[in-house]
Amino acid sequence: MKEYEDLYHQILREHESVFAAQDQTQLEAALAEIAAAGRIFVIGAGREGIAARSFAMRLMHLGKEVHWLWDDTTPGMTTGDLLIAVNGSGCIGHIDYLLDQAGKTGARRLVITGAPAERTPSEAEMSLFVPAMVYKGTDPRTIPSKQPMGNLFEQHLFLLFDLMVMLLVDRLHETPQTMEARHRNIE
Known part of the structure; x- marks a missing residue:
């Protein structure tokens, strides 16, 4: 199918440009x-949140203590902790609130976004x-996409x-074997 080939080539070009x-x-x-964070807390919404959750899983496989912010077993934050908030448009109200609350604990905040001029990145440490x-x-600096809605950003997060996980392996003195040893073993 010509349309199929045209679309996947377009998608690949978009990601290469990003x-x-x-x-x-x-x-x-x-x-x-x-790498420096003691504990890492992660949050995101929608498809961005699914990508963020997959990142949290791999950070745990790298040996980091990681918590998904909305889980009932998530402990309180403190100095030395890091909140990673995926906030694509920079205008997701409940993520703004969580960033504000995390700032009050002394935790550092990293916002991953496609809209850095919005409110949240300017208030986060990074x-x-x-x-x-x-x-x-x-x-206007974002790579345009022929895909609908936020597909390009959401896909690119994965x-x-x-x-990023591949780049962290050596920094954290990990190997594929040490990562695999942390994989859930009750499946």
Whole structure:
């Protein structure tokens, strides 16, 4: 099918453009923040949240103590902790609230977004701008997409998070074997 081939080539070109436009200085700073964190708390909503949750899982496989913020067993935050908030458009109200609350605990805050000019990244200690078109995003530096809504941003999070995990393996003195040893073993 010609349409199928045209679409997957378009999607691959879009992702390649986002990777090429990624600010590697910001990426390096985010990796250093994650590596240094005592405990990591993660939050996101919708498809962005699903990508964020998959990242939380891999961070746990890397040996980090990680909590999904809405889980009932999540402990309180304190100094030395890191909140990673995926807030694509920068305008997700309950994530804004959680960022404010986390700031009161002394935890550091990393916002991963496609709209860094919005409120939340300016109030967090760190922001990682992912230059992919995001749903309701307004930043003109994002790579445009022929895909609907925020597909490009949401898909790219999965790829970027997996790349970040690969970059963290050596920094955290991990191997595929040590990661696999932390995988759930009661399936």
